Amino acid sequence: MxxxxxxxxxxxxxxxxxxxxxxxxxxxxxxxxxxxxxxxxxxxxxxxxxxxxxxxxxxxxxxxxxxxxxxxxxxxxxxxxxxxxxxxxxxxxxxxxxxxxxxxxxxxxxxxxxxxxxxxxxxxxxxxxxxxxxxxxxxxxxxxxxxxxxxxxxxxxxxxxxxxxxxxxxxxxxxxxxxxxxxxxxxxxxxxxxxxxxxxxxxxxxxxxxxxxxxxxxxxxxxxxxVPGDPSSAAFFVARALLADEGSLVVRHVLRSPFRDGFLHVVRRMGARIEEVRASTGSGERRDDLVVHAGSGLRAVAVGRDEVTSMIDEVPMLAVLAARAVGTTVVRGAEELRVKESDRIAAVVANLRAVGVEAEELPDGLVVHGTEAPLSGRVLTHADHRIAMAFGILGASRGCTITVDDPSCVAVSYPHFWEDLAHVAR
Missing domain, CATH: 3.65.10.10 (Enolpyruvate transferase domain)
Structure with a gap:
């Protein structure tokens, strides 16, 4: 077949x-x-x-x-x-x-x-x-x-x-x-x-x-x-392209800042192929179009406090992406995630396990073991928009059957997320 x-x-x-x-x-x-x-x-x-x-x-x-x-x-x-x-x-x-x-x-x-x-x-x-x-x-x-x-x-x-x-x-x-x-x-x-x-x-x-x-x-x-595009929201669609087998996706007019670029630096170390095309510079803020190529073949990384500071909101998406990388990804220095909209360390690890991924909590981070196995299960968001979107991205990729318990909670930061996610699939 x-x-x-x-x-x-x-x-x-x-x-x-x-x-x-x-x-x-x-x-x-x-x-x-x-x-x-x-x-x-x-x-x-x-x-x-x-x-x-x-x-x-x-x-x-x-x-x-x-x-x-x-x-x-x-x-x-x-x-x-x-x-x-x-x-x-x-x-x-x-x-x-x-x-x-x-x-x-x-x-x-x-x-x-x-x-x-x-x-x-x-x-x-x-x-x-x-x-x-x-x-x-x-x-x-x-x-x-x-x-x-x-x-x-x-x-x-x-x-x-x-x-x-x-x-x-x-x-x-x-x-x-x-x-x-x-x-x-x-x-x-x-x-x-x-x-x-x-x-x-x-x-x-x-x-x-x-x-x-x-x-x-x-x-x-x-x-x-x-107002330029939100890099934390862009991270979800960067990840969506990286989890796909083929094609490419352009994410338009994304804010660029050395204090917000940690996710892009880390996924590039994982093997991501991303091109940057300067869109404009206005009000002192640079904006780029990001061209993200599918089929990159991701590998595990270690992420420390120095990188976490510039990608604290994107750590849930990174952890979910790590579930499809080769090897074991370790994130440290992210204890601030425990006092976000949910305890994001606990929520991410529990939900990864719920869908079939081996993962462990650390006091200040987490460990994720990559797998190619089919993943399925129900995700508990704890009304946290970033948990919902991260696992929504995983659920949209091949070999995954994932249900998000509260999809409406994305309205906190990205009201039209699900419509945009459906739009980019071929």
Whole structure:
């Protein structure tokens, strides 16, 4: 009987980058003048940031493909107290907007869904308290709800104990809205969209001797921005092409950054053949088209903390890809995955085992033994969008019969994922 081949073809343009989309909304709301933002990610997480900004008094319209936003400066126009700030499942919303709330002249209570409420928030409350805000955790645990009593803030030099672009951004936003200088030092470099965008809009942001410094700004210039494609979303379609037997797939207008390129570096070490075609450079962000060739023949790799930092959101996809590589893949230095939307280390390993792959948990990572055997089973996403998409990619490849228990959870970051996945199959 003839062997059935798995082919990919055509092109896909993934949604706008989630990190850039959150920040585009926030900085547009703060700008002096009218901002225009195109291609923003129309996902549940980004809508949560828009909703919190509205609740705090900034006139942010409904999230759409082309947005016009009239900025109103750094201070809310609302009288106190402000109602609860609903962040739903968005950790970026909660942590970045915590920095904004710390500088407002009232108290704000951040709430979220059960998944977000379990994620650690004291890492962001500590520097804000050191700046002069008062933070309470009414339920007594390290998570939401979290009440921030805004206050006049003071300057701070803060060394982050854990590398976190969200906490770094919260401190920078507190300094921006509180009009005080701040300095932040990271144990390892993280995505730098906050710094790059603030500098492009006229704020005094510099990096010197490992410290990110922000000087008080009186105003921000309005944005005129085309949001580039999200590299974390692009990783799923890179993987889809690599798991196919033949064909090639073009992933259009993907954001490129040394702080976001870890996945591409690692899969190239696994044997991936990927061409990069420069698409454009706008608002200081490079965009490339990625041409990914099927049939590369993947081999196992070892991935350490230095690489994990620039691909933390893509580790679930890498682990699933490793299930089809020759040899044993080991990922270390990824303990931050345990406090994401789910315990992603535990979830990935349990689901790999459920579909027939040998895998083990490590305290800070995982081990995956590649196999060519047919894979089948039911995947439990724990309402985690990246678990759903990673195993959706595996299920779409030859020799796999995989059911995802909650396919709708992808709306957090990629509402049209399943339609795009069906589109690229030949």
């Amino acid at each position: 003839a062997r059935v081949t798995d082919s990919v073809h055509g092109e896909v343009r993934v949604p706008g980058d989630k990190s850039v989309s959150h920040r585009a909304l926030i900085f547009s709301a703060f700008a002096s003048g009218t901002s225009r933002v195109r291609g923003i990610l129309q996902s549940d997480d980004v809508k949560s940031t828009a909703g919190v900004l509205r609740t705090l008094g900034w006139a942010v319209p409904e999230v759409s493909a082309e947005m016009v936003i009239d900025g109103a400066g750094f201070t809310s126009r609302l009288p106190s107290p402000v109602s609860r700030l609903q962040c739903n499942n968005s950790g970026t919303t909660a942590r970045l907007m915590a920095g904004v709330a710390a500088a407002q002249p009232f108290a704000s209570t951040f709430v979220g869904d059960p998944s977000l409420s379990r994620r650690p928030m004291r890492r962001v409350s500590a520097p804000l308290e050191a700046m002069g805000a008062r933070v309470e955790f009414p339920d007594g645990h390290d998570g939401l709800p979290m009440t921030i009593h805004g206050a006049p803030l003071r300057a701070i030099d803060w060394e982050l104990p854990v590398a976190s672009a969200q906490v770094k951004s919260a401190i920078l936003l507190a300094g921006l809205c509180g009009r005080v200088p701040v300095r932040v030092r990271e144990p390892a470099p993280t995505r730098d969209h906050t710094e790059r965008m603030l500098a492009a809009l006229g704020a005094g942001v510099t990096t010197r001797d490992g410290w990110i410094e922000l000087q008080p700004a009186d105003r921000l210039a309005p944005l005129d921005l085309d």
